[in-house]
Amino acid sequence: RQAQGQEGLPLGQVKVQVQLRYTKPDGEQRLLVRTLALPITVNREEAEADIDATVLALHTIQGAARLAQMGRYPDARVSQISAQRLLQRAMYTEAHQQAYLSYIVQAEKLDQFMREAEMQEKVFGTSKCRPKTRDDEASKAMYQMKNVCRTAFFARE
Incomplete structure:
Protein backbone atom coordinates (compact mmCIF):
# COMPACT_ATOMS: atom_id res chain seq x y z
CA ARG A 1 0.00 0.00 0.00
CA THR A 41 10.52 16.08 -8.06
CA VAL A 42 13.35 17.82 -6.28
CA ASN A 43 15.77 16.85 -9.05
CA ARG A 44 16.49 19.97 -11.11
CA GLU A 45 17.60 18.08 -14.25
CA GLU A 46 14.48 15.96 -14.19
CA ALA A 47 12.24 18.99 -13.66
CA GLU A 48 13.83 20.95 -16.51
CA ALA A 49 14.12 18.04 -18.96
CA ASP A 50 10.72 18.51 -20.59
CA ILE A 51 10.23 22.25 -20.55
CA ASP A 52 8.53 23.88 -23.50
CA ALA A 53 11.23 26.42 -24.30
CA THR A 54 8.97 28.43 -26.61
CA VAL A 55 6.31 28.87 -23.94
CA LEU A 56 8.93 29.89 -21.38
CA ALA A 57 10.57 32.35 -23.78
CA LEU A 58 7.31 33.97 -24.93
CA HIS A 59 5.96 34.22 -21.39
CA THR A 60 9.18 35.86 -20.20
CA ILE A 61 9.34 38.38 -23.06
CA GLN A 62 5.70 39.36 -22.57
CA GLY A 63 6.06 39.66 -18.80
CA ALA A 64 9.32 41.61 -19.01
CA ALA A 65 7.71 44.00 -21.50
CA ARG A 66 4.85 44.63 -19.05
CA LEU A 67 7.36 45.33 -16.28
CA ALA A 68 9.37 47.64 -18.56
CA GLN A 69 6.24 49.53 -19.53
CA MET A 70 5.66 50.26 -15.85
CA GLY A 71 9.26 51.43 -15.54
CA ARG A 72 10.35 48.39 -13.56
CA TYR A 73 13.48 47.88 -15.65
CA PRO A 74 15.56 46.02 -13.02
CA ASP A 75 12.71 43.54 -12.43
CA ALA A 76 12.34 43.03 -16.18
CA ARG A 77 16.06 42.34 -16.53
CA VAL A 78 16.09 39.86 -13.62
CA SER A 79 13.20 38.00 -15.24
CA GLN A 80 14.99 37.91 -18.58
CA ILE A 81 18.30 36.74 -17.13
CA SER A 82 16.66 33.98 -15.07
CA ALA A 83 14.80 32.69 -18.11
CA GLN A 84 17.92 32.90 -20.26
CA ARG A 85 19.85 30.74 -17.79
CA LEU A 86 17.04 28.19 -17.67
CA LEU A 87 16.87 28.09 -21.47
CA GLN A 88 20.66 27.59 -21.63
CA ARG A 89 20.49 24.66 -19.20
CA ALA A 90 17.61 23.08 -21.13
CA MET A 91 19.07 23.13 -24.65
CA TYR A 92 18.69 19.42 -25.35
CA THR A 93 16.98 19.53 -28.72
CA GLU A 94 17.06 21.60 -31.89
CA ALA A 95 13.66 23.05 -30.93
CA HIS A 96 15.13 24.23 -27.62
CA GLN A 97 18.04 25.81 -29.48
CA GLN A 98 15.71 27.61 -31.91
CA ALA A 99 13.61 28.94 -29.03
CA TYR A 100 16.76 30.09 -27.25
CA LEU A 101 18.08 31.97 -30.29
CA SER A 102 14.71 33.64 -30.89
CA TYR A 103 14.53 34.55 -27.21
CA ILE A 104 17.96 36.20 -27.34
CA VAL A 105 16.90 38.33 -30.34
CA GLN A 106 13.67 39.46 -28.66
CA ALA A 107 15.28 39.99 -25.25
CA GLU A 108 17.98 42.15 -26.81
CA LYS A 109 15.34 44.31 -28.52
CA LEU A 110 13.57 44.80 -25.20
CA ASP A 111 16.80 45.46 -23.34
CA GLN A 112 17.81 48.07 -25.93
CA PHE A 113 14.47 49.81 -25.41
CA MET A 114 14.97 49.76 -21.63
CA ARG A 115 18.50 51.18 -21.91
CA GLU A 116 17.24 54.03 -24.09
CA ALA A 117 14.30 54.72 -21.78
CA GLU A 118 16.56 54.78 -18.72
CA MET A 119 18.94 57.16 -20.47
CA GLN A 120 16.08 59.49 -21.42
CA GLU A 121 14.78 59.42 -17.86
CA LYS A 122 18.24 60.32 -16.54
CA VAL A 123 18.61 63.19 -18.99
CA PHE A 124 15.07 64.55 -18.84
CA GLY A 125 13.99 63.32 -15.40
CA THR A 126 10.71 61.98 -16.73
CA SER A 127 10.21 58.81 -14.67
CA LYS A 128 7.21 60.27 -12.81
CA CYS A 129 5.30 61.04 -15.99
CA ARG A 130 6.64 58.07 -17.98
CA PRO A 131 3.47 56.86 -19.72
CA LYS A 132 2.47 60.38 -20.78
CA THR A 133 5.81 61.23 -22.36
CA ARG A 134 6.50 57.97 -24.15
CA ASP A 135 6.60 58.57 -27.89
CA ASP A 136 4.54 56.66 -30.44
CA GLU A 137 7.45 54.48 -31.52
CA ALA A 138 8.23 53.40 -27.95
CA SER A 139 4.56 52.71 -27.23
CA LYS A 140 4.29 50.63 -30.38
CA ALA A 141 7.42 48.64 -29.45
CA MET A 142 6.08 47.93 -25.95
CA TYR A 143 2.70 46.86 -27.32
CA GLN A 144 4.37 44.48 -29.79
CA MET A 145 6.59 42.95 -27.11
CA LYS A 146 3.68 42.45 -24.70
CA ASN A 147 1.66 40.75 -27.42
CA VAL A 148 4.34 38.93 -29.39
CA CYS A 149 2.95 35.72 -30.90
CA ARG A 150 4.71 32.49 -31.73
CA THR A 151 5.09 33.38 -35.44
CA ALA A 152 6.61 36.80 -34.75
CA PHE A 153 8.79 35.29 -32.04
CA PHE A 154 10.43 32.90 -34.48
CA ALA A 155 10.76 35.51 -37.26
CA ARG A 156 13.89 36.91 -35.51
CA GLU A 157 13.68 40.32 -37.15
Whole structure:
Protein backbone atom coordinates (compact mmCIF):
# COMPACT_ATOMS: atom_id res chain seq x y z
CA ARG A 1 0.00 0.00 0.00
CA GLN A 2 1.33 3.40 -1.04
CA ALA A 3 1.61 6.25 1.50
CA GLN A 4 -1.05 8.90 1.07
CA GLY A 5 -0.54 12.66 1.15
CA GLN A 6 -3.05 15.48 1.13
CA GLU A 7 -6.34 14.91 -0.68
CA GLY A 8 -5.68 11.17 -0.90
CA LEU A 9 -2.92 11.52 -3.50
CA PRO A 10 0.13 9.28 -3.33
CA LEU A 11 3.18 11.03 -1.89
CA GLY A 12 5.22 12.70 -4.59
CA GLN A 13 2.22 13.96 -6.55
CA VAL A 14 0.39 17.25 -6.74
CA LYS A 15 -3.09 17.95 -8.03
CA VAL A 16 -3.35 20.52 -10.84
CA GLN A 17 -6.62 21.87 -12.18
CA VAL A 18 -7.00 23.90 -15.36
CA GLN A 19 -10.20 25.79 -16.14
CA LEU A 20 -10.79 27.13 -19.63
CA ARG A 21 -13.72 29.48 -20.26
CA TYR A 22 -14.68 30.14 -23.83
CA THR A 23 -17.59 31.24 -25.99
CA LYS A 24 -18.63 29.19 -28.98
CA PRO A 25 -19.46 30.94 -32.29
CA ASP A 26 -23.18 30.56 -31.52
CA GLY A 27 -22.73 32.54 -28.27
CA GLU A 28 -22.92 29.56 -25.92
CA GLN A 29 -20.49 29.93 -23.04
CA ARG A 30 -18.55 26.88 -21.94
CA LEU A 31 -16.27 25.92 -19.06
CA LEU A 32 -13.84 23.06 -19.57
CA VAL A 33 -12.24 21.69 -16.39
CA ARG A 34 -9.39 19.20 -16.28
CA THR A 35 -7.79 17.88 -13.10
CA LEU A 36 -4.58 15.88 -13.12
CA ALA A 37 -2.30 14.35 -10.53
CA LEU A 38 1.25 15.14 -11.62
CA PRO A 39 4.49 13.80 -10.19
CA ILE A 40 6.76 16.20 -8.31
CA THR A 41 10.52 16.08 -8.06
CA VAL A 42 13.35 17.82 -6.28
CA ASN A 43 15.77 16.85 -9.05
CA ARG A 44 16.49 19.97 -11.11
CA GLU A 45 17.60 18.08 -14.25
CA GLU A 46 14.48 15.96 -14.19
CA ALA A 47 12.24 18.99 -13.66
CA GLU A 48 13.83 20.95 -16.51
CA ALA A 49 14.12 18.04 -18.96
CA ASP A 50 10.72 18.51 -20.59
CA ILE A 51 10.23 22.25 -20.55
CA ASP A 52 8.53 23.88 -23.50
CA ALA A 53 11.23 26.42 -24.30
CA THR A 54 8.97 28.43 -26.61
CA VAL A 55 6.31 28.87 -23.94
CA LEU A 56 8.93 29.89 -21.38
CA ALA A 57 10.57 32.35 -23.78
CA LEU A 58 7.31 33.97 -24.93
CA HIS A 59 5.96 34.22 -21.39
CA THR A 60 9.18 35.86 -20.20
CA ILE A 61 9.34 38.38 -23.06
CA GLN A 62 5.70 39.36 -22.57
CA GLY A 63 6.06 39.66 -18.80
CA ALA A 64 9.32 41.61 -19.01
CA ALA A 65 7.71 44.00 -21.50
CA ARG A 66 4.85 44.63 -19.05
CA LEU A 67 7.36 45.33 -16.28
CA ALA A 68 9.37 47.64 -18.56
CA GLN A 69 6.24 49.53 -19.53
CA MET A 70 5.66 50.26 -15.85
CA GLY A 71 9.26 51.43 -15.54
CA ARG A 72 10.35 48.39 -13.56
CA TYR A 73 13.48 47.88 -15.65
CA PRO A 74 15.56 46.02 -13.02
CA ASP A 75 12.71 43.54 -12.43
CA ALA A 76 12.34 43.03 -16.18
CA ARG A 77 16.06 42.34 -16.53
CA VAL A 78 16.09 39.86 -13.62
CA SER A 79 13.20 38.00 -15.24
CA GLN A 80 14.99 37.91 -18.58
CA ILE A 81 18.30 36.74 -17.13
CA SER A 82 16.66 33.98 -15.07
CA ALA A 83 14.80 32.69 -18.11
CA GLN A 84 17.92 32.90 -20.26
CA ARG A 85 19.85 30.74 -17.79
CA LEU A 86 17.04 28.19 -17.67
CA LEU A 87 16.87 28.09 -21.47
CA GLN A 88 20.66 27.59 -21.63
CA ARG A 89 20.49 24.66 -19.20
CA ALA A 90 17.61 23.08 -21.13
CA MET A 91 19.07 23.13 -24.65
CA TYR A 92 18.69 19.42 -25.35
CA THR A 93 16.98 19.53 -28.72
CA GLU A 94 17.06 21.60 -31.89
CA ALA A 95 13.66 23.05 -30.93
CA HIS A 96 15.13 24.23 -27.62
CA GLN A 97 18.04 25.81 -29.48
CA GLN A 98 15.71 27.61 -31.91
CA ALA A 99 13.61 28.94 -29.03
CA TYR A 100 16.76 30.09 -27.25
CA LEU A 101 18.08 31.97 -30.29
CA SER A 102 14.71 33.64 -30.89
CA TYR A 103 14.53 34.55 -27.21
CA ILE A 104 17.96 36.20 -27.34
CA VAL A 105 16.90 38.33 -30.34
CA GLN A 106 13.67 39.46 -28.66
CA ALA A 107 15.28 39.99 -25.25
CA GLU A 108 17.98 42.15 -26.81
CA LYS A 109 15.34 44.31 -28.52
CA LEU A 110 13.57 44.80 -25.20
CA ASP A 111 16.80 45.46 -23.34
CA GLN A 112 17.81 48.07 -25.93
CA PHE A 113 14.47 49.81 -25.41
CA MET A 114 14.97 49.76 -21.63
CA ARG A 115 18.50 51.18 -21.91
CA GLU A 116 17.24 54.03 -24.09
CA ALA A 117 14.30 54.72 -21.78
CA GLU A 118 16.56 54.78 -18.72
CA MET A 119 18.94 57.16 -20.47
CA GLN A 120 16.08 59.49 -21.42
CA GLU A 121 14.78 59.42 -17.86
CA LYS A 122 18.24 60.32 -16.54
CA VAL A 123 18.61 63.19 -18.99
CA PHE A 124 15.07 64.55 -18.84
CA GLY A 125 13.99 63.32 -15.40
CA THR A 126 10.71 61.98 -16.73
CA SER A 127 10.21 58.81 -14.67
CA LYS A 128 7.21 60.27 -12.81
CA CYS A 129 5.30 61.04 -15.99
CA ARG A 130 6.64 58.07 -17.98
CA PRO A 131 3.47 56.86 -19.72
CA LYS A 132 2.47 60.38 -20.78
CA THR A 133 5.81 61.23 -22.36
CA ARG A 134 6.50 57.97 -24.15
CA ASP A 135 6.60 58.57 -27.89
CA ASP A 136 4.54 56.66 -30.44
CA GLU A 137 7.45 54.48 -31.52
CA ALA A 138 8.23 53.40 -27.95
CA SER A 139 4.56 52.71 -27.23
CA LYS A 140 4.29 50.63 -30.38
CA ALA A 141 7.42 48.64 -29.45
CA MET A 142 6.08 47.93 -25.95
CA TYR A 143 2.70 46.86 -27.32
CA GLN A 144 4.37 44.48 -29.79
CA MET A 145 6.59 42.95 -27.11
CA LYS A 146 3.68 42.45 -24.70
CA ASN A 147 1.66 40.75 -27.42
CA VAL A 148 4.34 38.93 -29.39
CA CYS A 149 2.95 35.72 -30.90
CA ARG A 150 4.71 32.49 -31.73
CA THR A 151 5.09 33.38 -35.44
CA ALA A 152 6.61 36.80 -34.75
CA PHE A 153 8.79 35.29 -32.04
CA PHE A 154 10.43 32.90 -34.48
CA ALA A 155 10.76 35.51 -37.26
CA ARG A 156 13.89 36.91 -35.51
CA GLU A 157 13.68 40.32 -37.15
